[in-house]
Amino acid sequence: MADPILELRDVYSSYGNIKALKGVSLKVFPGEIVAIIGANGAGKSTTLMAISGIVPVDKGDILYQGSSIVGKSAEKLPAMGLCQVPEGRRIFPRLSVAENLELGAFHRKERAEIEQDMERVFSLFPALAERRKQQGGTLSGGEQQMLAIARALMTRPKLLLMDEPSLGLAPLFVQKIFDIIHDVNEREGMTILLVEQNANLALQAAQRGYVLETGTVTMEDNADTLLHNPEIRKAYLGETA
């Protein structure tokens, strides 16, 4: 296999005195969808926030395209093709849909290309095109999630980190979101690192998966194997064996 686009080597991270990550190691290869599953408080979101440079790394190394990004300020990463769709969407509620998208392209200067990308994103999410001038906060939950993804796509990421894209959405919307994840991965070869509570959906979409428990990786395998692992089924898929 090719060199990994992202590699975490024994990463430790903490919020004050609370150790959130206790040696997380994982690899993401170009073109893959990788899922991280785990219970509440296992450190899934912290892992993504540590990669994005929001949560400081105490120990260990994070390599992106072969070079360390530990200690790099968060705002430099989108220009390098690494972008996150944060948990809970976190769009800019009082800015319009178009303005939200323009902020995704903040680090880029070429107007024409940005326009072009905006049209492309609107064709991916026709619902957003209709609401171009509407305030982000007035969108419904599903539309806000779409906007959050669209905004991240505007940065032209090579690697997209997604934190709980299905959170609080109706099943129909969840399906739609996962179709789009599949779509950008397949058609544009975008690499995606996906954090999900909904282990079933995540493992179906992904090629490989990691199981995170109390800040460490306890299992790593092909998504399919994990999906059929009786222990996983019992712990995360709510099956009574």
Next chain:
Amino acid sequence: MIHEFKKVLKTYAIGMLWLLGLLWPLMGIHPDGTLTFVNAFKVWLGILGVTFCGLLLYVANKSGSLNVITRPLLDTREKINIASSKVPFWVWWLIVLAVALAFPNFTTRYAQDIAIQVLIYICLGLGLNIVIGLAGMLDLGYIAFYGVGAYTYALLSVNYGISFWMSLPIAATTAAIAGCIIGYPTLRMRGDYLAIVTLGFGEIVRLILNNWMTLTNGPNGILGIKAPAIYLPIFEGGLSFEYFYLKKLYYLYYVALALAIFTIIAVHRLIYSRIGRAWESIREDETAAELMGVNTFLLKLLAYAMGAVFAGLAGAFFAARMRFVSPESFTFLESAMVLCMVVLGGMGSIPGIILGVGALIILPEIFREFELYRMLAVGLAMVVMMVFKPAGLIPAKRVGTRSEEKEG
């Protein structure tokens, strides 16, 4: 109609009783220890009468009994609205500008004085709007930059004889540097903590001005600051120039107007720029802004510096206009007033802030006849305005209707 009346009657009754409970100690307790009741009761009855009539009208209007009168009124308003929406926006600005230009020609010295004050506070309000309305950082020590600007010009003028126009950019620069100095350590803080720290810094600046006797002459202030001057062309016997000091309010008004117009144009350009959008994203969600590649550290510092620039300009003009500065012009109350103007007018909206400034400076003047109760009346007016217009007199234009919930 009776049904609707019943609905509001209870809240109304409780409100009026509460008012009576407030009014009595306010008006009934005298400094010599005597207590009276009649006076407060009389005032209360008056208020009761007026508000009750108002309530009746309100209920009647709600239930549609007044349609005979309101319908044609609404129709005409609609027509006016349609007619006025056809007039492009810049025409309105032109009209305002024309009135502003002609203003000192048909008003008294008193009105000019207040107008100058309004113009100074427009600069301050719009500057603070960058920090609060755009970048979303609550700054309670903003007036410190106004003080820095004022003292910069005062010291340059008195010690080195540097002219007002030369000093303007210098005052703006020193204020911006002060903004960065204050901004830098506070950037890690958010919300309430930031407010407290900026409050502290504002007081520090005032205390330095008050106690650094050798530089600022302490509480005695600095006297003998020169007014702005221009070279006036004289055509008698060939062309020559006279150095002419703009000491009259009439001339100073135009200097203030020029500063205010400069500020309005600059802030307008900032709001609709890339930087303005980035500031707004920081206000909305700082972490998300960072994730999208916005350099929040630099932009917050820039917001502080830009806000300070306009306060510095206003401060330099203030010093030139009063020809005297002392630390007591830069107390926390001033910061609070500017903040009130911005919030009252509508954060982020330029016409709103101009209106807010006008309201908060002109209202106390109008209420002068209330004498003792003047500030009470101003306070009441502010409360009423905030209750009925919580987003400000002219809210920033960001309209959107909630999309239908199509999920599920």
